[in-house]
Amino acid sequence: MLKKTGVATPEELANVLPSEGRLNRGAVAVLECFQNIPCNPCATSCPRHAIQEFVDINDIPSFDGDLCNGCAICVANCPGLAIFVIDETYSPDETLVKLPYEFTPLPASGDVVVAVSRAGDEIGHARVVRVQNPPVFDRTAVVHVAVPKALGHEIRFIKAGGPSRA
Amino acid sequence: MRMFDVCIIGGGPAGLKAAIAAGSQGLSVVLMDDADHLGGQLVKQTHMFFGSEQQRAGARGVNIAKELVEQVTSLVNVEVVLCTTALGLYDDLVLTYETEGSYRKLSAKKFIVATGASERMLTFPGNDLPGVYGAGAVQTLMNVYGVKPGNRVLMVGAGNIGLIVSYQLLQAGVEVIAIVEGGPSIGGYLVHASKVRRAGVPILTSHTIKEAVGVNCVEGAIVCELDSQWQPKSGTEQRIDADVICLAVGLSPLTDILWQAECEMVFVPELGGNVAYRDSTMCTSKPHIYVAGDVAGVEEASSAMVEGELAGLCAAKSLGVSGAHLTLQITSARSQLEELRSGPVGDKIRAGLLQAHR
Numbered sequence: 001m002l003k004k005t006g007v008a009t010p011e012e013l014a015n016v017l018p019s020e021g022r023l024n025r026g027a028v029a030v031l032e033c034f035q036n037i038p039c040n041p042c043a044t045s046c047p048r049h050a051i052q053e054f055v056d057i058n059d060i061p062s063f064d065g066d067l068c069n070g071c072a073i074c075v076a077n078c079p080g081l082a083i084f085v086i087d088e089t090y091s092p093d094e095t096l097v098k099l100p101y102e103f104t105p106l107p108a109s110g111d112v113v114v115a116v117s118r119a120g121d122e123i124g125h126a127r128v129v130r131v132q133n134p135p136v137f138d139r140t141a142v143v144h145v146a147v148p149k150a151l152g153h154e155i156r157f158i159k160a161g162g163p164s165r166a
Numbered sequence: 167m168r169m170f171d172v173c174i175i176g177g178g179p180a181g182l183k184a185a186i187a188a189g190s191q192g193l194s195v196v197l198m199d200d201a202d203h204l205g206g207q208l209v210k211q212t213h214m215f216f217g218s219e220q221q222r223a224g225a226r227g228v229n230i231a232k233e234l235v236e237q238v239t240s241l242v243n244v245e246v247v248l249c250t251t252a253l254g255l256y257d258d259l260v261l262t263y264e265t266e267g268s269y270r271k272l273s274a275k276k277f278i279v280a281t282g283a284s285e286r287m288l289t290f291p292g293n294d295l296p297g298v299y300g301a302g303a304v305q306t307l308m309n310v311y312g313v314k315p316g317n318r319v320l321m322v323g324a325g326n327i328g329l330i331v332s333y334q335l336l337q338a339g340v341e342v343i344a345i346v347e348g349g350p351s352i353g354g355y356l357v358h359a360s361k362v363r364r365a366g367v368p369i370l371t372s373h374t375i376k377e378a379v380g381v382n383c384v385e386g387a388i389v390c391e392l393d394s395q396w397q398p399k400s401g402t403e404q405r406i407d408a409d410v411i412c413l414a415v416g417l418s419p420l421t422d423i424l425w426q427a428e429c430e431m432v433f434v435p436e437l438g439g440n441v442a443y444r445d446s447t448m449c450t451s452k453p454h455i456y457v458a459g460d461v462a463g464v465e466e467a468s469s470a471m472v473e474g475e476l477a478g479l480c481a482a483k484s485l486g487v488s489g490a491h492l493t494l495q496i497t498s499a500r501s502q503l504e505e506l507r508s509g510p511v512g513d514k515i516r517a518g519l520l521q522a523h524r
Contacts, residue, residue, distance in 0.1 A: 003351040004371045006359030035356045036509045038468070039216035041224035057218050058509025077224050079214035080357025103337055120366040138226065140214070157364040 002034060007119045017153070018065040018086075027070020027087035027096070031061050032156075033080065045077035072098045076137040086152055095152030096129065101143045106131055107160040115147055116157035124151055126158055170196045170245075172481050173261055173274035175252045175423065178206020179467045180459025180474030181280035182234040187478025187495075188278075189241035191487045196272065197244060198263065200251045204238065205231035206282055208467060210305035212337075213330055216355070217468035220502055227467060228309070234471075255279075255427040259454055276454055276481040279424060280474055283417035283438060283460035288322065291377040297384025301331045301414035308338050316410035320387050321345040321367075322375050326354035326466075328414030332362045335412075343406050346373040346389050348396060355511075375411065376403060384411055417464045429455055436518030437463030443524045446500075447480035448473065451524075456481055463518055465507075472502045 002008045018028045029050070031042065036058045043051045043061060050067035051074060070085045081100040090096035107113055107128045115126040126145035133141040147155050172188045174181045177199035185197040203209065211227020222230050238244055250265040259273050285300040287293070299315055301323070307313040319340055321332045324347035332342045345362065350372050352359045359369055372392045379386040391402035418439040425431060429442040430451035442450040442457050449456050458477035459470035476499040483492060507515050 002356055002360075004369075006352060006356065006363035006369050008360070032360070033357065035511075037216060037355050037357075037511050038218070038506045038509055039223060040218050041214075044219055045224070056508065057505050058511075077214075078357075079216050079224060080355065081361050082357045116364060116366070118360065118364050120364050120368075138214075138229075 005119075008032060008034060013153075022065040023086065023088045026089045027085050027098075028065050028068050029063065029070060029072075029074055030084050030086055031063055032082045032084065033061055033078075036060060039079060041077045041079060042074045042083060045073050047071065047073060070098070072132070072142045075100050075142050076132075076140045081140070084156065088149070088152060090146060093149060094146040095149050096144055096146055097126075097152060097155055098142050098144050099156065099158065101141045101158065101160075102139065103160065105160070106133060106141050107143060107158070111160065113145070114159040115145070115151055115155040116159055117154050118156045120157070122159070123154055124148065126151070126155060167260070168272045170194045170272065170274040171485055172196075172276045172278065172478070173272065174198070174278045174280060174478075175261075176206065176280035176282055176459070176461070177201070177204040177246070177248075178280060178282050178459060178470070179208050179230075179234070180282075180470040180477070181206070181278070182231075182238055183471045183474030184278045184280060184458055184478035184481075185244050186234065186237050186241065187475045188482050189238070189244035191479075191482040191492070192243065193482055193485065193487070195241075195244040196247060196274065197238065198247045198250045198252060200249065202249050204235045204246065204248070207302070208234075210302075210309040211330075211467065212309055212334060215468055216466070217506060218502075221468035221471055221506070223468070252423055255423055255455065257452070275485055276456065278456040278458055278474075278477045278481060279461055280457070280459045280477075281420040281423065281461045283464050284420045285413070286416045286418055288375070288413055288415050290375055292380065292384075293378060295378050295380050295384050296382070297380065297409055298378060298411045299413065301327050301412055304331055304410070304412050305334065308334060314338055314340055315412075316408075317341060318343055318408045319410040319412050320375070320389070320406055320408040321412050321414060323347060323414035323416070324349075324352045324354055324359065324369055324371065325414060325416065326358060328412075329354040329358035329362055331412065331414060332367055333358065333365070336362065336365050336367070342367045343408055344389075345369045346375060347371045348374045348392055350394070374398070378411055379405065384409055387411055417460060419461045419464060421461060424450065424455070424457070424461070427452060427455055432522055434463070434518045434521045436514045437522060441522050443522055445524055447484070448477040449480065449484070463515065463522065465515055469503060469506050469515075472499050472506070475499050476503070
Protein backbone atom coordinates (compact mmCIF):
# COMPACT_ATOMS: atom_id res chain seq x y z
CA MET A 1 0.00 0.00 0.00
CA LEU A 2 1.39 3.33 -1.13
CA LYS A 3 1.00 5.12 2.20
CA LYS A 4 2.83 2.37 4.07
CA THR A 5 5.47 1.22 1.61
CA GLY A 6 5.86 3.86 -1.08
CA VAL A 7 4.75 1.35 -3.72
CA ALA A 8 1.52 2.09 -5.60
CA THR A 9 -1.07 -0.69 -5.78
CA PRO A 10 -2.31 -2.17 -9.08
CA GLU A 11 -5.65 -0.40 -8.46
CA GLU A 12 -3.94 2.97 -8.04
CA LEU A 13 -1.89 2.37 -11.16
CA ALA A 14 -4.94 1.33 -13.18
CA ASN A 15 -6.39 4.80 -12.54
CA VAL A 16 -3.47 6.60 -14.16
CA LEU A 17 -2.69 4.24 -17.03
CA PRO A 18 -3.63 5.65 -20.44
CA SER A 19 -6.22 3.62 -22.34
CA GLU A 20 -5.10 0.65 -24.41
CA GLY A 21 -6.13 2.55 -27.51
CA ARG A 22 -3.89 5.46 -26.60
CA LEU A 23 -0.98 3.18 -25.66
CA ASN A 24 -1.26 1.55 -29.06
CA ARG A 25 -0.80 4.91 -30.77
CA GLY A 26 2.70 5.56 -29.39
CA ALA A 27 4.61 7.48 -26.73
CA VAL A 28 2.46 8.81 -23.92
CA ALA A 29 3.05 10.05 -20.36
CA VAL A 30 2.00 8.05 -17.31
CA LEU A 31 1.52 10.32 -14.28
CA GLU A 32 2.05 8.24 -11.14
CA CYS A 33 0.89 11.04 -8.85
CA PHE A 34 -1.63 9.90 -6.25
CA GLN A 35 -1.58 12.48 -3.49
CA ASN A 36 -3.06 15.97 -3.27
CA ILE A 37 0.02 18.07 -2.60
CA PRO A 38 0.59 21.73 -3.54
CA CYS A 39 2.51 21.28 -6.77
CA ASN A 40 1.89 22.10 -10.44
CA PRO A 41 5.08 22.16 -12.59
CA CYS A 42 3.81 19.25 -14.71
CA ALA A 43 0.94 21.40 -15.95
CA THR A 44 2.97 24.59 -16.38
CA SER A 45 5.76 22.76 -18.24
CA CYS A 46 3.58 20.83 -20.71
CA PRO A 47 3.93 22.58 -24.09
CA ARG A 48 0.79 20.88 -25.46
CA HIS A 49 -1.50 21.47 -22.48
CA ALA A 50 -2.08 17.73 -22.21
CA ILE A 51 -1.73 18.20 -18.46
CA GLN A 52 -4.44 20.72 -17.82
CA GLU A 53 -3.98 23.91 -15.86
CA PHE A 54 -4.76 23.32 -12.18
CA VAL A 55 -7.85 24.94 -10.69
CA ASP A 56 -6.46 24.27 -7.20
CA ILE A 57 -2.71 23.77 -6.80
CA ASN A 58 -3.45 20.76 -4.60
CA ASP A 59 -5.25 18.96 -7.41
CA ILE A 60 -4.00 15.69 -8.84
CA PRO A 61 -2.99 16.27 -12.47
CA SER A 62 -5.73 15.99 -15.03
CA PHE A 63 -4.29 14.47 -18.19
CA ASP A 64 -5.56 14.23 -21.74
CA GLY A 65 -3.57 11.48 -23.44
CA ASP A 66 -4.82 12.55 -26.87
CA LEU A 67 -2.90 15.83 -26.59
CA CYS A 68 0.30 14.17 -25.34
CA ASN A 69 3.11 13.28 -27.74
CA GLY A 70 5.40 11.75 -25.10
CA CYS A 71 8.00 14.53 -25.31
CA ALA A 72 9.04 13.91 -21.66
CA ILE A 73 9.44 17.57 -20.70
CA CYS A 74 7.13 16.84 -17.76
CA VAL A 75 9.33 13.88 -16.79
CA ALA A 76 12.23 16.23 -16.13
CA ASN A 77 10.07 18.92 -14.54
CA CYS A 78 8.06 16.87 -12.04
CA PRO A 79 9.59 17.62 -8.60
CA GLY A 80 8.38 14.21 -7.42
CA LEU A 81 10.00 12.33 -10.32
CA ALA A 82 6.62 10.64 -10.68
CA ILE A 83 6.09 10.87 -14.44
CA PHE A 84 7.24 8.34 -17.03
CA VAL A 85 6.72 8.03 -20.76
CA ILE A 86 5.85 4.71 -22.33
CA ASP A 87 6.01 3.90 -26.04
CA GLU A 88 4.57 0.50 -26.79
CA THR A 89 4.99 1.04 -30.53
CA TYR A 90 8.80 1.23 -30.22
CA SER A 91 9.40 -2.20 -31.78
CA PRO A 92 7.51 -5.47 -32.13
CA ASP A 93 9.04 -6.97 -28.99
CA GLU A 94 10.23 -3.96 -26.99
CA THR A 95 8.67 -1.02 -25.18
CA LEU A 96 10.54 2.27 -24.84
CA VAL A 97 10.37 3.82 -21.38
CA LYS A 98 11.62 7.33 -20.54
CA LEU A 99 12.64 7.63 -16.87
CA PRO A 100 13.83 10.53 -14.72
CA TYR A 101 17.34 9.83 -13.41
CA GLU A 102 19.43 11.89 -10.97
CA PHE A 103 22.45 9.72 -10.24
CA THR A 104 26.02 9.84 -11.44
CA PRO A 105 27.58 8.64 -13.56
CA LEU A 106 24.85 8.87 -16.15
CA PRO A 107 24.56 5.81 -18.36
CA ALA A 108 25.40 6.17 -22.05
CA SER A 109 23.34 5.00 -24.97
CA GLY A 110 24.15 1.39 -25.74
CA ASP A 111 24.70 0.47 -22.08
CA VAL A 112 22.81 -2.48 -20.73
CA VAL A 113 21.56 -1.65 -17.22
CA VAL A 114 19.53 -3.45 -14.58
CA ALA A 115 15.79 -2.83 -14.79
CA VAL A 116 14.25 -2.07 -11.39
CA SER A 117 10.60 -2.14 -10.35
CA ARG A 118 8.62 0.33 -8.20
CA ALA A 119 9.44 -1.85 -5.19
CA GLY A 120 13.17 -1.70 -5.90
CA ASP A 121 13.37 -5.27 -7.19
CA GLU A 122 15.65 -6.20 -10.06
CA ILE A 123 13.37 -7.46 -12.80
CA GLY A 124 15.62 -7.88 -15.81
CA HIS A 125 17.73 -5.81 -18.13
CA ALA A 126 17.19 -2.62 -20.09
CA ARG A 127 19.08 -1.18 -23.03
CA VAL A 128 19.82 2.52 -22.86
CA VAL A 129 18.75 4.09 -26.12
CA ARG A 130 19.22 7.78 -25.40
CA VAL A 131 20.11 10.08 -22.51
CA GLN A 132 18.67 13.60 -22.46
CA ASN A 133 20.43 15.94 -20.07
CA PRO A 134 20.16 19.48 -21.45
CA PRO A 135 20.78 22.45 -19.12
CA VAL A 136 17.06 23.25 -19.14
CA PHE A 137 16.39 19.90 -17.42
CA ASP A 138 18.58 21.18 -14.56
CA ARG A 139 20.26 17.85 -13.77
CA THR A 140 17.20 15.63 -13.91
CA ALA A 141 18.26 13.52 -16.88
CA VAL A 142 15.68 11.61 -18.89
CA VAL A 143 16.98 8.17 -19.76
CA HIS A 144 15.30 6.28 -22.59
CA VAL A 145 15.49 2.52 -22.18
CA ALA A 146 14.19 -0.31 -24.34
CA VAL A 147 12.80 -3.26 -22.39
CA PRO A 148 10.93 -6.46 -23.27
CA LYS A 149 7.23 -5.66 -23.66
CA ALA A 150 6.36 -7.41 -20.40
CA LEU A 151 8.48 -4.95 -18.41
CA GLY A 152 7.14 -1.71 -19.88
CA HIS A 153 4.66 -1.15 -17.08
CA GLU A 154 6.99 -2.52 -14.40
CA ILE A 155 10.36 -0.79 -14.86
CA ARG A 156 10.56 2.54 -13.03
CA PHE A 157 14.25 2.79 -12.20
CA ILE A 158 17.57 1.53 -13.45
CA LYS A 159 20.80 0.53 -11.78
CA ALA A 160 23.48 1.89 -13.99
CA GLY A 161 26.47 0.81 -11.90
CA GLY A 162 29.32 3.08 -11.01
CA PRO A 163 30.23 4.33 -7.55
CA SER A 164 26.79 5.61 -6.63
CA ARG A 165 25.09 2.26 -6.34
CA ALA A 166 21.83 3.36 -7.94
CA MET B 167 24.35 53.11 17.83
CA ARG B 168 23.37 52.28 14.25
CA MET B 169 19.72 52.75 13.37
CA PHE B 170 17.74 50.85 10.74
CA ASP B 171 14.15 50.77 9.62
CA VAL B 172 13.99 46.99 9.66
CA CYS B 173 16.25 44.38 11.21
CA ILE B 174 15.82 40.76 10.10
CA ILE B 175 17.19 37.97 12.26
CA GLY B 176 17.91 34.88 10.17
CA GLY B 177 18.99 34.65 6.53
CA GLY B 178 17.11 31.53 5.44
CA PRO B 179 14.23 31.47 2.96
CA ALA B 180 11.92 33.58 5.14
CA GLY B 181 14.57 36.12 6.16
CA LEU B 182 15.88 36.54 2.62
CA LYS B 183 12.42 37.18 1.21
CA ALA B 184 11.63 39.55 4.08
CA ALA B 185 14.82 41.50 3.33
CA ILE B 186 14.01 41.69 -0.38
CA ALA B 187 10.42 42.78 0.35
CA ALA B 188 11.34 45.48 2.87
CA GLY B 189 14.46 46.54 0.95
CA SER B 190 12.51 46.91 -2.29
CA GLN B 191 10.33 49.51 -0.55
CA GLY B 192 13.43 51.65 -0.06
CA LEU B 193 13.75 51.04 3.66
CA SER B 194 17.10 50.68 5.37
CA VAL B 195 17.41 47.00 6.26
CA VAL B 196 19.94 44.91 8.13
CA LEU B 197 19.85 41.13 7.66
CA MET B 198 21.86 39.03 10.10
CA ASP B 199 22.72 35.36 10.31
CA ASP B 200 24.95 33.32 12.59
CA ALA B 201 26.35 31.28 9.68
CA ASP B 202 29.10 32.49 7.34
CA HIS B 203 26.71 32.40 4.38
CA LEU B 204 23.10 33.28 3.64
CA GLY B 205 20.47 30.78 2.56
CA GLY B 206 19.77 28.82 5.75
CA GLN B 207 18.57 25.33 4.96
CA LEU B 208 17.93 26.23 1.30
CA VAL B 209 21.58 25.71 0.42
CA LYS B 210 21.31 22.04 1.40
CA GLN B 211 18.21 21.36 -0.68
CA THR B 212 19.29 19.73 -3.92
CA HIS B 213 15.81 18.53 -4.85
CA MET B 214 13.26 20.36 -6.98
CA PHE B 215 10.76 22.37 -4.97
CA PHE B 216 7.03 21.85 -4.99
CA GLY B 217 4.49 24.68 -4.99
CA SER B 218 3.74 26.92 -7.94
CA GLU B 219 5.83 29.13 -10.19
CA GLN B 220 5.39 32.04 -7.78
CA GLN B 221 7.37 30.06 -5.20
CA ARG B 222 9.85 28.84 -7.82
CA ALA B 223 8.41 25.31 -8.05
CA GLY B 224 10.60 23.00 -10.08
CA ALA B 225 13.76 24.91 -9.11
CA ARG B 226 16.20 23.34 -6.69
CA GLY B 227 16.50 24.88 -3.23
CA VAL B 228 20.20 25.53 -3.65
CA ASN B 229 19.51 27.50 -6.86
CA ILE B 230 16.71 29.44 -5.19
CA ALA B 231 19.16 30.39 -2.44
CA LYS B 232 21.59 31.75 -5.04
CA GLU B 233 18.86 33.81 -6.71
CA LEU B 234 17.60 35.26 -3.43
CA VAL B 235 21.12 36.08 -2.23
CA GLU B 236 21.81 37.85 -5.53
CA GLN B 237 18.62 39.88 -5.13
CA VAL B 238 19.49 40.82 -1.55
CA THR B 239 23.02 41.86 -2.40
CA SER B 240 21.82 43.96 -5.33
CA LEU B 241 19.80 46.13 -2.93
CA VAL B 242 22.19 48.84 -1.72
CA ASN B 243 19.92 49.70 1.20
CA VAL B 244 20.12 46.14 2.58
CA GLU B 245 23.14 45.46 4.77
CA VAL B 246 24.08 41.82 5.35
CA VAL B 247 25.99 40.82 8.49
CA LEU B 248 27.16 37.22 8.77
CA CYS B 249 28.77 35.23 11.62
CA THR B 250 26.57 37.31 13.90
CA THR B 251 24.29 36.05 16.66
CA ALA B 252 21.30 37.98 17.94
CA LEU B 253 21.31 37.94 21.75
CA GLY B 254 18.55 40.13 23.12
CA LEU B 255 15.63 42.11 21.76
CA TYR B 256 14.17 44.89 23.89
CA ASP B 257 11.10 47.11 24.05
CA ASP B 258 13.20 50.25 23.44
CA LEU B 259 13.84 48.92 19.88
CA VAL B 260 17.37 47.80 20.70
CA LEU B 261 18.89 44.49 19.62
CA THR B 262 22.07 43.24 21.26
CA TYR B 263 24.24 40.87 19.26
CA GLU B 264 27.61 39.21 19.16
CA THR B 265 29.94 39.55 16.21
CA GLU B 266 33.69 38.93 15.93
CA GLY B 267 33.82 38.24 19.66
CA SER B 268 32.37 41.58 20.68
CA TYR B 269 29.03 42.56 22.16
CA ARG B 270 27.20 45.27 20.20
CA LYS B 271 23.88 47.01 19.86
CA LEU B 272 21.75 48.30 17.04
CA SER B 273 18.34 49.83 16.84
CA ALA B 274 15.55 49.23 14.36
CA LYS B 275 11.95 50.37 14.13
CA LYS B 276 10.77 46.87 13.25
CA PHE B 277 12.30 43.45 13.74
CA ILE B 278 11.46 40.34 11.75
CA VAL B 279 12.42 37.16 13.54
CA ALA B 280 13.09 34.42 10.99
CA THR B 281 15.27 32.10 13.06
CA GLY B 282 13.85 28.87 11.66
CA ALA B 283 13.68 25.65 13.63
CA SER B 284 15.88 23.16 15.42
CA GLU B 285 15.91 19.41 15.04
CA ARG B 286 14.28 17.14 17.56
CA MET B 287 16.20 14.40 19.29
CA LEU B 288 14.98 10.91 20.10
CA THR B 289 15.78 9.16 23.36
CA PHE B 290 17.19 5.63 23.13
CA PRO B 291 20.17 3.88 24.65
CA GLY B 292 23.33 4.76 22.76
CA ASN B 293 22.01 7.94 21.20
CA ASP B 294 25.20 9.70 22.31
CA LEU B 295 27.45 7.43 20.24
CA PRO B 296 29.44 9.04 17.43
CA GLY B 297 27.55 8.16 14.26
CA VAL B 298 24.16 9.29 15.54
CA TYR B 299 23.36 12.36 13.47
CA GLY B 300 20.51 14.75 12.95
CA ALA B 301 19.37 14.87 9.32
CA GLY B 302 20.42 18.52 9.11
CA ALA B 303 23.98 17.61 10.05
CA VAL B 304 24.06 14.87 7.42
CA GLN B 305 22.87 17.38 4.80
CA THR B 306 25.42 19.94 5.93
CA LEU B 307 28.26 17.44 5.72
CA MET B 308 27.23 16.13 2.30
CA ASN B 309 25.74 19.08 0.53
CA VAL B 310 27.68 22.00 1.99
CA TYR B 311 31.09 20.41 2.65
CA GLY B 312 31.07 17.39 0.31
CA VAL B 313 31.81 14.90 3.11
CA LYS B 314 30.14 11.50 3.31
CA PRO B 315 28.79 10.92 6.83
CA GLY B 316 29.39 7.16 6.62
CA ASN B 317 28.72 4.18 4.43
CA ARG B 318 25.60 2.44 5.76
CA VAL B 319 22.81 4.56 7.11
CA LEU B 320 19.70 3.72 9.09
CA MET B 321 17.24 6.59 8.65
CA VAL B 322 14.75 7.24 11.44
CA GLY B 323 11.65 9.09 10.26
CA ALA B 324 9.71 8.99 6.98
CA GLY B 325 8.62 12.61 6.89
CA ASN B 326 9.80 14.74 3.96
CA ILE B 327 13.20 15.36 5.55
CA GLY B 328 13.89 11.67 6.21
CA LEU B 329 12.82 10.76 2.68
CA ILE B 330 14.72 13.57 0.97
CA VAL B 331 17.93 13.05 2.94
CA SER B 332 17.75 9.31 2.22
CA TYR B 333 17.57 10.11 -1.50
CA GLN B 334 20.49 12.55 -1.22
CA LEU B 335 22.53 9.90 0.60
CA LEU B 336 21.88 7.47 -2.26
CA GLN B 337 22.95 10.14 -4.74
CA ALA B 338 26.18 10.57 -2.76
CA GLY B 339 26.86 6.85 -3.07
CA VAL B 340 25.95 6.00 0.52
CA GLU B 341 23.88 2.92 1.26
CA VAL B 342 20.61 3.49 3.10
CA ILE B 343 19.66 0.20 4.77
CA ALA B 344 16.12 1.16 5.71
CA ILE B 345 13.89 4.00 6.80
CA VAL B 346 12.02 3.28 10.03
CA GLU B 347 8.92 5.29 10.82
CA GLY B 348 7.06 5.03 14.12
CA GLY B 349 3.73 6.06 12.63
CA PRO B 350 1.46 3.68 10.76
CA SER B 351 1.94 5.52 7.48
CA ILE B 352 4.51 7.59 5.61
CA GLY B 353 4.38 11.23 6.74
CA GLY B 354 6.22 12.83 3.82
CA TYR B 355 5.08 13.28 0.24
CA LEU B 356 4.42 9.86 -1.29
CA VAL B 357 6.32 10.76 -4.45
CA HIS B 358 9.47 11.14 -2.32
CA ALA B 359 8.74 7.76 -0.71
CA SER B 360 8.29 6.09 -4.10
CA LYS B 361 11.61 7.58 -5.27
CA VAL B 362 13.66 6.06 -2.45
CA ARG B 363 11.71 2.82 -2.45
CA ARG B 364 12.37 2.10 -6.11
CA ALA B 365 16.04 2.90 -5.50
CA GLY B 366 16.02 -0.06 -3.13
CA VAL B 367 15.34 1.42 0.32
CA PRO B 368 12.64 -0.36 2.34
CA ILE B 369 10.35 1.89 4.36
CA LEU B 370 9.29 0.20 7.60
CA THR B 371 6.22 1.94 9.03
CA SER B 372 5.16 1.19 12.63
CA HIS B 373 8.83 0.57 13.38
CA THR B 374 11.25 2.41 15.60
CA ILE B 375 14.81 2.30 16.83
CA LYS B 376 15.14 0.62 20.21
CA GLU B 377 18.81 1.20 20.77
CA ALA B 378 22.05 2.01 19.05
CA VAL B 379 24.66 -0.74 19.11
CA GLY B 380 28.38 -0.05 19.30
CA VAL B 381 31.28 0.48 21.67
CA ASN B 382 33.12 3.59 20.53
CA CYS B 383 30.88 4.47 17.62
CA VAL B 384 27.71 3.27 15.94
CA GLU B 385 28.02 -0.29 14.64
CA GLY B 386 24.33 -0.97 14.22
CA ALA B 387 20.90 -0.57 15.68
CA ILE B 388 18.15 -2.69 17.16
CA VAL B 389 14.84 -1.84 15.54
CA CYS B 390 11.46 -3.21 16.47
CA GLU B 391 7.85 -3.07 15.41
CA LEU B 392 5.30 -0.92 17.23
CA ASP B 393 1.69 -1.81 17.92
CA SER B 394 -1.20 0.57 17.35
CA GLN B 395 -0.54 2.09 20.81
CA TRP B 396 3.08 2.86 19.79
CA GLN B 397 4.33 0.15 22.18
CA PRO B 398 7.18 -2.17 21.09
CA LYS B 399 5.96 -5.63 20.07
CA SER B 400 8.07 -8.19 21.86
CA GLY B 401 9.92 -10.63 19.66
CA THR B 402 10.09 -8.22 16.70
CA GLU B 403 13.55 -6.87 17.51
CA GLN B 404 16.06 -7.14 14.72
CA ARG B 405 19.63 -5.96 14.45
CA ILE B 406 20.61 -3.80 11.49
CA ASP B 407 24.27 -3.19 10.77
CA ALA B 408 24.95 0.49 10.15
CA ASP B 409 27.64 3.06 10.84
CA VAL B 410 25.24 6.02 10.80
CA ILE B 411 21.90 6.45 12.51
CA CYS B 412 20.27 9.52 11.04
CA LEU B 413 17.42 11.11 12.99
CA ALA B 414 14.75 12.92 11.00
CA VAL B 415 12.09 13.05 13.68
CA GLY B 416 10.78 16.54 13.30
CA LEU B 417 11.58 20.16 13.95
CA SER B 418 10.67 22.65 16.66
CA PRO B 419 10.47 26.42 16.13
CA LEU B 420 13.62 28.19 17.36
CA THR B 421 11.91 30.75 19.56
CA ASP B 422 14.45 31.71 22.25
CA ILE B 423 14.60 35.35 21.27
CA LEU B 424 10.81 35.63 21.18
CA TRP B 425 10.60 34.32 24.75
CA GLN B 426 13.35 36.70 25.83
CA ALA B 427 11.55 39.61 24.18
CA GLU B 428 8.41 38.53 26.03
CA CYS B 429 6.21 38.01 23.03
CA GLU B 430 3.04 36.17 24.01
CA MET B 431 3.57 32.52 23.16
CA VAL B 432 1.31 29.53 22.68
CA PHE B 433 2.04 25.81 22.45
CA VAL B 434 0.66 24.46 19.18
CA PRO B 435 1.67 20.86 18.44
CA GLU B 436 0.49 21.22 14.83
CA LEU B 437 3.07 23.97 14.31
CA GLY B 438 5.88 22.02 15.98
CA GLY B 439 5.81 23.48 19.50
CA ASN B 440 5.79 26.94 21.05
CA VAL B 441 5.14 29.81 18.66
CA ALA B 442 4.33 33.49 19.04
CA TYR B 443 0.78 34.71 18.68
CA ARG B 444 0.63 36.79 15.52
CA ASP B 445 -1.93 38.83 13.59
CA SER B 446 -2.65 38.74 9.87
CA THR B 447 0.42 40.93 9.24
CA MET B 448 2.73 38.43 11.03
CA CYS B 449 3.12 40.95 13.87
CA THR B 450 3.46 39.42 17.34
CA SER B 451 2.03 40.78 20.59
CA LYS B 452 4.97 43.23 20.50
CA PRO B 453 4.20 45.83 17.84
CA HIS B 454 7.85 46.03 16.78
CA ILE B 455 8.38 42.27 16.38
CA TYR B 456 7.25 40.19 13.40
CA VAL B 457 7.76 36.50 12.74
CA ALA B 458 8.12 34.51 9.50
CA GLY B 459 9.07 31.02 8.42
CA ASP B 460 9.56 27.95 10.59
CA VAL B 461 9.86 30.00 13.79
CA ALA B 462 6.20 30.89 13.24
CA GLY B 463 5.25 27.24 12.63
CA VAL B 464 7.18 24.44 10.95
CA GLU B 465 6.20 24.18 7.28
CA GLU B 466 7.71 23.84 3.83
CA ALA B 467 10.31 26.30 2.53
CA SER B 468 7.86 27.52 -0.12
CA SER B 469 5.50 28.78 2.60
CA ALA B 470 8.43 30.20 4.56
CA MET B 471 9.43 32.32 1.56
CA VAL B 472 5.94 33.71 1.10
CA GLU B 473 5.56 34.35 4.83
CA GLY B 474 8.89 36.22 4.84
CA GLU B 475 7.70 38.35 1.95
CA LEU B 476 4.42 39.04 3.75
CA ALA B 477 6.19 40.04 6.98
CA GLY B 478 8.59 42.32 5.07
CA LEU B 479 5.77 44.01 3.19
CA CYS B 480 3.61 44.44 6.29
CA ALA B 481 6.52 45.82 8.32
CA ALA B 482 7.10 48.34 5.52
CA LYS B 483 3.43 49.27 5.51
CA SER B 484 3.49 49.82 9.26
CA LEU B 485 6.37 52.24 8.73
CA GLY B 486 4.26 54.38 6.42
CA VAL B 487 5.09 52.92 3.02
CA SER B 488 1.91 52.90 0.98
CA GLY B 489 0.58 52.54 -2.52
CA ALA B 490 -1.61 50.34 -4.64
CA HIS B 491 1.32 48.12 -5.58
CA LEU B 492 2.16 47.35 -1.94
CA THR B 493 -1.48 46.48 -1.23
CA LEU B 494 -1.50 44.17 -4.25
CA GLN B 495 1.69 42.44 -3.16
CA ILE B 496 0.29 41.86 0.33
CA THR B 497 -2.92 40.45 -1.09
CA SER B 498 -0.96 38.18 -3.42
CA ALA B 499 1.24 36.84 -0.61
CA ARG B 500 -1.80 36.08 1.51
CA SER B 501 -3.57 34.25 -1.30
CA GLN B 502 -0.43 32.26 -2.12
CA LEU B 503 -0.21 31.09 1.50
CA GLU B 504 -3.86 30.21 1.50
CA GLU B 505 -3.42 28.20 -1.69
CA LEU B 506 -0.31 26.34 -0.46
CA ARG B 507 -2.11 25.38 2.74
CA SER B 508 -5.50 24.62 1.23
CA GLY B 509 -5.07 20.91 0.43
CA PRO B 510 -5.17 17.84 2.67
CA VAL B 511 -1.45 18.11 3.50
CA GLY B 512 -2.23 21.61 4.82
CA ASP B 513 -4.92 20.39 7.26
CA LYS B 514 -2.52 20.29 10.19
CA ILE B 515 -1.02 23.72 9.46
CA ARG B 516 -4.45 25.32 9.09
CA ALA B 517 -5.58 23.79 12.38
CA GLY B 518 -2.39 25.05 14.04
CA LEU B 519 -2.63 28.57 12.64
CA LEU B 520 -6.16 28.94 14.01
CA GLN B 521 -4.68 28.57 17.48
CA ALA B 522 -1.81 31.02 16.88
CA HIS B 523 -3.71 33.83 15.16
CA ARG B 524 -5.13 36.79 16.99
